[in-house]
Amino acid sequence: METYDLLVVGAGSGGVRASRVAASLGAKVAVVEERALGGTCVNVGCIPKKLFVYASQFREQFERGRSYGWQADNIRFDWSVLRDNTQREIQRLNGVYGRVLENAGVTLLQGHAQLLGNGRVRVNDREYTAGRIILAVGGWPFVPDVPGREYAITSNEIFSLPELPASAVVVGGGYIACEFASFLNGMGVETHLVYRGELILRGFDTDIRQMMLEQMKGKGVHLHLESDVTEIKSEGANLAVTLNATKLLSSEAVIYATGRKPLLDDLGIENTSIELDGNGAISVDQNYLTAEPNLYAIGDVIGRMELTPVALAEGMDLAHRLFGETNGGPGPVDYPLVPTAVFTQPNIATVGLTELDAKNTGVNYDVYRASFTPLPLSLTTSTEKVMVKVIVDKSSDKVIGCHMVGADAGEVIQGLAVAMSAGVTKADFDRTIGIHPTVAEEFVTLREPVS
Ligand SMILES: Cc1cc2nc3c(=O)[nH]c(=O)nc-3n(C[C@H](O)[C@H](O)[C@H](O)COP(=O)(O)OP(=O)(O)OC[C@H]3O[C@@H](n4cnc5c(N)ncnc54)[C@H](O)[C@@H]3O)c2cc1C
Ligand SMILES: NC(=O)c1ccc[n+]([C@@H]2O[C@H](COP(=O)([O-])OP(=O)(O)OC[C@H]3O[C@@H](n4cnc5c(N)ncnc54)[C@H](O)[C@@H]3O)[C@@H](O)[C@H]2O)c1
Numbered sequence: 001m002e003t004y005d006l007l008v009v010g011a012g013s014g015g016v017r018a019s020r021v022a023a024s025l026g027a028k029v030a031v032v033e034e035r036a037l038g039g040t041c042v043n044v045g046c047i048p049k050k051l052f053v054y055a056s057q058f059r060e061q062f063e064r065g066r067s068y069g070w071q072a073d074n075i076r077f078d079w080s081v082l083r084d085n086t087q088r089e090i091q092r093l094n095g096v097y098g099r100v101l102e103n104a105g106v107t108l109l110q111g112h113a114q115l116l117g118n119g120r121v122r123v124n125d126r127e128y129t130a131g132r133i134i135l136a137v138g139g140w141p142f143v144p145d146v147p148g149r150e151y152a153i154t155s156n157e158i159f160s161l162p163e164l165p166a167s168a169v170v171v172g173g174g175y176i177a178c179e180f181a182s183f184l185n186g187m188g189v190e191t192h193l194v195y196r197g198e199l200i201l202r203g204f205d206t207d208i209r210q211m212m213l214e215q216m217k218g219k220g221v222h223l224h225l226e227s228d229v230t231e232i233k234s235e236g237a238n239l240a241v242t243l244n245a246t247k248l249l250s251s252e253a254v255i256y257a258t259g260r261k262p263l264l265d266d267l268g269i270e271n272t273s274i275e276l277d278g279n280g281a282i283s284v285d286q287n288y289l290t291a292e293p294n295l296y297a298i299g300d301v302i303g304r305m306e307l308t309p310v311a312l313a314e315g316m317d318l319a320h321r322l323f324g325e326t327n328g329g330p331g332p333v334d335y336p337l338v339p340t341a342v343f344t345q346p347n348i349a350t351v352g353l354t355e356l357d358a359k360n361t362g363v364n365y366d367v368y369r370a371s372f373t374p375l376p377l378s379l380t381t382s383t384e385k386v387m388v389k390v391i392v393d394k395s396s397d398k399v400i401g402c403h404m405v406g407a408d409a410g411e412v413i414q415g416l417a418v419a420m421s422a423g424v425t426k427a428d429f430d431r432t433i434g435i436h437p438t439v440a441e442e443f444v445t446l447r448e449p450v451s
Pocket of ligand 2: 144171172173174175176177179196197201202257258259260305306307340341342343
């Protein structure tokens with residue numbers, strides 16, 4: 001029976017990083033993967049999504065170009081070119097991940113891993129033992145039990161559809177639903193976003209959510225709030241979607257983006273003492289240790305923050321804790337200061353507390369906010385706006401939240417996240433000279449609090 005110091009289940013963002021780093025620290029490592037290398041992010045997540053977002057922006061850009069003197073006539077979009085080029089890029093990245101593992105000396109075991117307990121794992125009828133095991137098995141789209149759910153597709157299918165649908169109903173109001181509705185709308189698909197709550201993007205700052213709602217409407221997405229899908233039926237070439245048992249929508253595709261569930265199918269957790277939390281995620285302590293000795297879990301499957309950089313950071317932290325020297329690693333993940341972006345049109349990006357968080361935690365705070373038409377759009381008929389918002393703790397002058405809606409918001413907020421990790425104050429913002437004319441300079445020219 002082959003024995004390893006570390007056996008990692010899942011070669012996605014977290015698993016590849018943990019394996020590679022552990023091997024570089026001298027451990028004998030194997031990683032098990034049953035699908036394609038790179039996991040969700042590379043194959044059906046961040047990468048194809050962002051490429052589709054880029055693709056969807058050209059239509060507006062061509063239109064805006066007219067106000068700058070460019071004539072671009074007979075523009076048309078060929079879905080198959082985007083889809084095939086994207087799939088080629090994914091295959092290239094699969095290869096890169098394979099070489100990364102090989103160069104690090106990590107053994108790749110292709111197949112489904114099943115835990116047998118006491119450090120034993122079965123892969124394709126062979127048994128392996130390991131001193132430590134890390135579960136980095138990620139998640140899978142969750143589709144609620146609605147009559148006709150078999151007609152719906154999810155983020156797993158959308159990037160390889162044979163044809164771009166002429167119309168689509170996207171269900172959900174979180175990251176994926178808003179991003180998908182935005183890129184489909186940008187590609188010219190008649191897009192309906194169906195959300196059960198009253199305001200999309202729960203958890204983000206309320207001003208940002210409100211503004212995003214307006215921007216999506218302004219760009220032509222049909223929003224159906226406080227609406228639940230009660231049935232999906234096949235109706236000729238289309239699907240008939242019933243909302244709240246009364247309203248009917250007809251579209252070529254129905255895309256569910258109603259969250260993801262930890263991928264624990266046939267993993268053999270019943271052979272261990274692993275415990276799950278109320279959302280079905282694996283419970284771990286501050287060292288990523290499950291209730292079973294020497295069995296750890298990281299990434300989406302622990303349900304802390306389902307983001308690639310978080311899975312990477314957890315993987316790196318854990319590998320160092322297990323095989324590195326004391327204080328050699330990056331240290332624990334600073335979850336409250338993890339920045340994030342939603343790649344809608346325009347983008348949203350955020351780091352730190354929302355205004356509601358600040359209120360709920362009892363901080364005495366000031367809000368600085370500006371909303372304006374960005375210079376590149378001043379010659380055009382676009383109604384797109386930018387919003388920047390900064391929340392400051394009055395007692396310490398520390399910046400505790402930065403939020404933005406606008407083109408490339410993630411590129412701007414990334415730098416502000418560095419500043420916030422370093423404990424930046426509003427006085428530091430005020431002292432900083434802007435780069436003119438940019439959108440980002442607005443963050444350092446906010447002088448008067450709005451509340
Ligand atoms: C549509 C979409 C867009 C996204 N966009 C972004 C984004 O823009 N930015 C961002 O930061 N995050 C984004 N995410 C989230 C990001 O993809 C995840 O947070 C990240 O991939 C989690 O990494 P992980 O290592 O935990 O799991 P995964 O990357 O999901 O990897 C888990 C791997 O384990 C394998 N596996 C599972 N069970 C077994 C088993 N029993 N045996 C063998 N192998 C197994 C799976 O096949 C998979 O390859 C997006 C997600 C989706 C779905
Ligand atoms: N840009 C990014 O970084 C990015 C992009 C995509 C996904 N992600 C990650 O992936 C995770 C999963 O994305 P997601 O959009 O699927 O999840 P999400 O949690 O962001 O949103 C799920 C949405 O589905 C709704 N919903 C849940 N159950 C429902 C039901 N039974 N009926 C109707 N609506 C229901 C929720 O109210 C919510 O609006 C995200 O939380 C995020 O961490 C990140």
